[in-house]
Amino acid sequence: MFHDQEEKAINNPVILKGVIIGIIILIIISTIMALFSSFIYSLDTNIRNNVLIVENFLIIGYIGFYVARRVEKNGWLNGGLSGLIYMVVIILLGSISMPISFWYIFLLLILGLIAGSIGGIIGINF
Numbered sequence: 001m002f003h004d005q006e007e008k009a010i011n012n013p014v015i016l017k018g019v020i021i022g023i024i025i026l027i028i029i030s031t032i033m034a035l036f037s038s039f040i041y042s043l044d045t046n047i048r049n050n051v052l053i054v055e056n057f058l059i060i061g062y063i064g065f066y067v068a069r070r071v072e073k074n075g076w077l078n079g080g081l082s083g084l085i086y087m088v089v090i091i092l093l094g095s096i097s098m099p100i101s102f103w104y105i106f107l108l109l110i111l112g113l114i115a116g117s118i119g120g121i122i123g124i125n126f
Helices: 012-035 045-071 075-097 102-125
Strands: none
Touching: 012 045, 012 075, 045 075, 045 102, 075 102
């Protein structure tokens, strides 16, 4: 009866656009890091890995923020899904070169969902 006025809770095109923007940002940042590789590779491996993890979660937060600003409703849900999809893509690309344990994949997916949801909450409210 009122199907025309009902908005969808999940906006797939906006989520897909946000994930693509996040991957483009990741490629740009990775290229910049490669240009400064002499400094970056002088760092300890643990520090370098932590920098990459923080970089990814900042990107996920931005994706959640971006998606929430575009959908204007259910920002936590759309932001969380965009973070989850981004992490799935990153995990699939990363598992090509080296195997990853199931629990580590599960942890990354949950953290991606949480970071995207936080970005979505911030994006809806500001």
